[in-house]
Structure formats: C-alpha cells, structure tokens
Amino acid sequence: MSVQADTAQALVDAVFALGRSLRAVVSASGETPIAPALTSVLFVLAARGECRQNELAADLCVSQSSLSRQISELVDAGYVSRAADPDDKRASRIRVSPSGMDILAETTARRAERLRGMLEDWSQEQALAAVTSLTQLTDTFAASVQQRGPRA
Secondary structure, three states, rough: OOOOOOHHHHHHHHHHHHHHHHHHHHHHOOOOOOHHHHHHHHHHHHHOEEEHHHHHHHOOOOOOHHHHHHHHHHHHHHEEEEEEEEEEEEEEEEEEHHHHHHHHHHHHHHHHHHHHOOOOOEEEEHHHHHHHHHHHHHHHHHHHHHHOOOOO
C-alpha cells in the first residue's frame, strides 16, 4: 500500500523541521573554527574523495560559482588542497587536506557527544530505529535523484 498524501506531507514537514533544528543546534554550539556551510562542504568532499570541483558541486546541488568561493576559503585556510588534473591540465582536483581531516574528526566527536547528551531520555533501541528510518529515507531520496540525473 502506498503512503497517503497527508502522511507524505507530514514527513516533508518533519524533515524540514529536523534540518532547521539541526542547523540551530550546530550553529549555536560554535563547534568548529569555520562556518557551518564550509564544514558541510568538507564533510561531503571527505565522503566523496578527491574530485573535480564541478563533481562536488553536483553532489552538493549547488552552482559551481557558489562553491568556488567556499573552496577558495577552504584552500586558503589549509583544509582543502588543490592540484592540477592529470587528465585535463585546464582543470584541477580537490581533496580534504590532513588539517581538514583533523577538523572533521574533532567536529564529528563533538557533535556525537553533544547529541548523546541531548538524547539522554532516549533508549538505544529508539536511537537505532531513528538511524534506520533516516538512512532509509536518505537512500530513497538519493535513488530518486540518481534516476532523474543531475539538474541542468
């Protein structure tokens, strides 16, 4: 049986509310020495691995021009390294530097500890059920995007 329209809308509302709450928690914590948007770029780049900037822009669903400024800031700070693409000398490849990986490790540990404190009233089973549901939702959304292909 398919999900009803009102349930789908409630899920959309809940996902957006979760996103807003998460951004508020992260920005209020002052947990990283760089802006939350730059931290997000670092996390996605670390997960993807070395790539061209246009590939990362597609992963982040942002324009190359908006990502360009963020990458420049991260390169200037020493968190991202840029090197010529051996296959195309006009292009470059980017990757998270060792300093960037250190920032991500510290951020991950702080976030996990902060969230653990916020979830004191949750059981392990409730937390695992939430992880399972969020993972399934993410996988469903990612599969849908892959089927449609990148937006022009």
